[in-house]
Amino acid sequence: MRIFLDRLYLYAGYAAGAFLVLIFGIMMFMSVGRQFGLNIPAGDDFASWCMAAMAFLGLAHTFKRGEIIRVGMLIERATGRKRWALEIIALGISTAFTLYFCWYAVSMTYDSYRFNDMAQGVLSVPLWIPQLGYCGGLVLLAIALIDEMIHVLKGNKPTYEKEPPSSPDEFVERIAAGGGG
Amino acid sequence: MHDFGLLNLSLILLAFMVFILSTGVWIAVGLGIVGLIAMLLTTSVPVGAVLATSVWSASASWTLAALPLFIWMGEILFRTRLSEEMFRGLAPWLQWLPGRLVHVNVIGCGIFAAVSGSSAATCATIGKIALPELEKRGYDKDISLGSLAGSGTLGLLIPPSIPMVVYAVTANVSVLQVFLAGFLPGLLVIVLYSGYIIGWSLLNPSKIPPRDPPMSFRKKLAASTKLIPCLLLILGVFFALVFGFATATECAAWGVSGALLLAWWSGTLNRKTFFESVMSATRLTCMIMLILGGAAYTTAAMAYTGIPAGLAEWVKGQHLTPGMLALYLSIMYIILGCLIDGISMIVLTMVIVLPMIQQAGIDLIWFGVYLIIHVEMAQITPPVGFNLFVLQNMSGRDTFAVARAAFPFFLLLIAAVFIITEFPQIVLVLPHMAFPPS
Numbered sequence: 038m039r040i041f042l043d044r045l046y047l048y049a050g051y052a053a054g055a056f057l058v059l060i061f062g063i064m065m066f067m068s069v070g071r072q073f074g075l076n077i078p079a080g081d082d083f084a085s086w087c088m089a090a091m092a093f094l095g096l097a098h099t100f101k102r103g104e105i106i107r108v109g110m111l112i113e114r115a116t117g118r119k120r121w122a123l124e125i126i127a128l129g130i131s132t133a134f135t136l137y138f139c140w141y142a143v144s145m146t147y148d149s150y151r152f153n154d155m156a157q158g159v160l161s162v163p164l165w166i167p168q169l170g171y172c173g174g175l176v177l178l179a180i181a182l183i184d185e186m187i188h189v190l191k192g193n194k195p196t197y198e199k200e201p202p203s204s205p206d207e208f209v210e211r212i213a214a215g216g217g218g
Numbered sequence: 219m220h221d222f223g224l225l226n227l228s229l230i231l232l233a234f235m236v237f238i239l240s241t242g243v244w245i246a247v248g249l250g251i252v253g254l255i256a257m258l259l260t261t262s263v264p265v266g267a268v269l270a271t272s273v274w275s276a277s278a279s280w281t282l283a284a285l286p287l288f289i290w291m292g293e294i295l296f297r298t299r300l301s302e303e304m305f306r307g308l309a310p311w312l313q314w315l316p317g318r319l320v321h322v323n324v325i326g327c328g329i330f331a332a333v334s335g336s337s338a339a340t341c342a343t344i345g346k347i348a349l350p351e352l353e354k355r356g357y358d359k360d361i362s363l364g365s366l367a368g369s370g371t372l373g374l375l376i377p378p379s380i381p382m383v384v385y386a387v388t389a390n391v392s393v394l395q396v397f398l399a400g401f402l403p404g405l406l407v408i409v410l411y412s413g414y415i416i417g418w419s420l421l422n423p424s425k426i427p428p429r430d431p432p433m434s435f436r437k438k439l440a441a442s443t444k445l446i447p448c449l450l451l452i453l454g455v456f457f458a459l460v461f462g463f464a465t466a467t468e469c470a471a472w473g474v475s476g477a478l479l480l481a482w483w484s485g486t487l488n489r490k491t492f493f494e495s496v497m498s499a500t501r502l503t504c505m506i507m508l509i510l511g512g513a514a515y516t517t518a519a520m521a522y523t524g525i526p527a528g529l530a531e532w533v534k535g536q537h538l539t540p541g542m543l544a545l546y547l548s549i550m551y552i553i554l555g556c557l558i559d560g561i562s563m564i565v566l567t568m569v570i571v572l573p574m575i576q577q578a579g580i581d582l583i584w585f586g587v588y589l590i591i592h593v594e595m596a597q598i599t600p601p602v603g604f605n606l607f608v609l610q611n612m613s614g615r616d617t618f619a620v621a622r623a624a625f626p627f628f629l630l631l632i633a634a635v636f637i638i639t640e641f642p643q644i645v646l647v648l649p650h651m652a653f654p655p656s
Contacts (some may be wrong), residue, residue, distance in 0.1 A: 054496040064471035081280045089278040092507035099504040112242030127242040141266035
């Protein structure tokens with residue numbers, strides 16, 4: 038189960054990465070292709086759908102790696118039992134909200150499917166297809182949060198909490214790998 | 219539906235926001251919950267459906283596709299040997315200036331800033347080589363740390379810039395125009411920094427070691443040739459932006475191509491670095507996108523409450539001049555900047571600040587640059603300043619010592635804010651050149 042879930046987050050993360058490369062490909066093809074009269078029909082739409090898919094599919098992976106930011110000033114001061122309780126509260130609130138969000142994202146996608154909504158672009162693509170990445174990513178995030186909640190409730194250290202870097206080089210690596218500012 | 223006074227409602231929401239964020243809930247979730255409560259208190263529209271659709275339409279955005287591409291470009295370049303080449307290529311040319319190699323920090327960061335959109339990455343990349351080299355030669359530690367902390371923040375002001383994309387998307391203005399607006403203020407900050415270093419070293423001649431042995435012109439040139447591709451990439455991106463050759467998203471795609479080419483040319487592009495750069499860029503994008511999604515929903519929710527319109531009314535009633543409003547906002551942003559990171563600061567405040575500045579008649583492009591300079595300050599103010607963390611780790615000194623060293627540069631950023639407030643043309647001339655106002 039543990040291995041299965043971790044793989045699930047990781048592969049969804051890889052899929053998000055693949056969408057990034059795809060956005061790059063689409064934009065380059067359109068930019069170069071314009072000179073030769075080549076075009077991707079609704080290329081802009083595809084790029085924006087890839088964007089949404091990328092942003093949400095990678096969430097669970099990003100969360101587990103501890104790269105979704107929060108204001109850590111208070112919580113990082115607390116230690117021991119108190120810290121544990123605070124983490125549970127933060128996780129509880131986040132899980133509840135994500136489940137709520139997730140429910141509505143899934144029903145939005147299901148409605149698009151049920152009512153056969155079409156994209157208003159050059160190509161009429163059924164909207165539920167691009168929306169799958171969005172609600173799928175949120176479902177994965179909700180699973181990751183529940184998983185994390187159980188993990189911390191059992192008394193473990195949260196996986197999103199990183200060990201302090203052991204060397205300056207490692208720190209620099211981490212900064213480069215997504216240091217917000 | 220309940221009837222609260224607008225003021226009470228705003229105070230309740232503000233207090234709740236502070237509370238929820240301080241519990242350590244992830245920022246995007248906190249934003250979403252605040253939006254949720256605002257809507258539950260004031261409207262009877264289906265809250266969950268608004269949540270799902272507003273986040274979807276905010277994230278399936280073609281303009282936003284520039285964001286991951288610019289992030290990726292920076293990630294690729296971070297993995298090249300650019301930083302070593304930067305030091306070796308710049309050092310011979312800056313020996314004659316008072317302050318000598320300290321200027322490498324400023325100019326090096328300025329150049330790297332023009333290919334990277336992140337402050338911490340700029341600071342770390344240049345610092346990796348410059349800090350040990352400067353220490354070896356016996357430069358004063360405070361000035362080298364301080365200048366590095368300050369110059370690293372140029373990564374945010376000189377395009378491409380991640381927070382600028384975030385601002386442009388939340389304020390619904392053109393990414394390209396905000397980018398263009400950043401170039402000259404970036405140069406202004408470089409001039410201020412270098413000017414300060416010159417003045418400082420004239421006053422403290424004992425703290426600047428003698429120059430390195432002179433090199434022949436030809437050798438200098440040879441040391442710099444490796445920087446040429448990087449400079450070409452910057453010029454390419456710059457002209458593509460100015461002459462409207464490409465949209466911001468296309469420009470970003472070309473930037474990625476250029477960065478890949480540069481990495482390949484310098485021999486650092488392999489399967490591992492490529493893969494790592496993609497995954498790092500993906501994670502950073504996901505983090506920012508989740509915050510943007512939360513913000514999009516809060517903005518939609520706030521519109522239902524009537525708070526933004528109320529605030530605009532209030533500003534109108536106060537007869538605030540744009541200058542006074544800018545001053546008040548500066549104070550607020552400097553305080554906020556000490557407590558939270560730059561991107562959250564932009565996103566958290568825009569809902570409230572945007573209607574105010576529109577009412578006061580402040581140009582949104584100008585405000586973007588103004589805001590980004592405050593985000594730069596946030597990077598070097600304790601206790602939460604990202605560049606301080608970077609340098610603390612690289613130099614082994616504590617946050618407050620680094621912050622003290624960076625303090626003069628913080629003041630120089632305030633000076634820059636005053637200058638662009640007095641002379642808004644510095645910000646607006648380039649965007650108006652490329653997009654003549656009708």
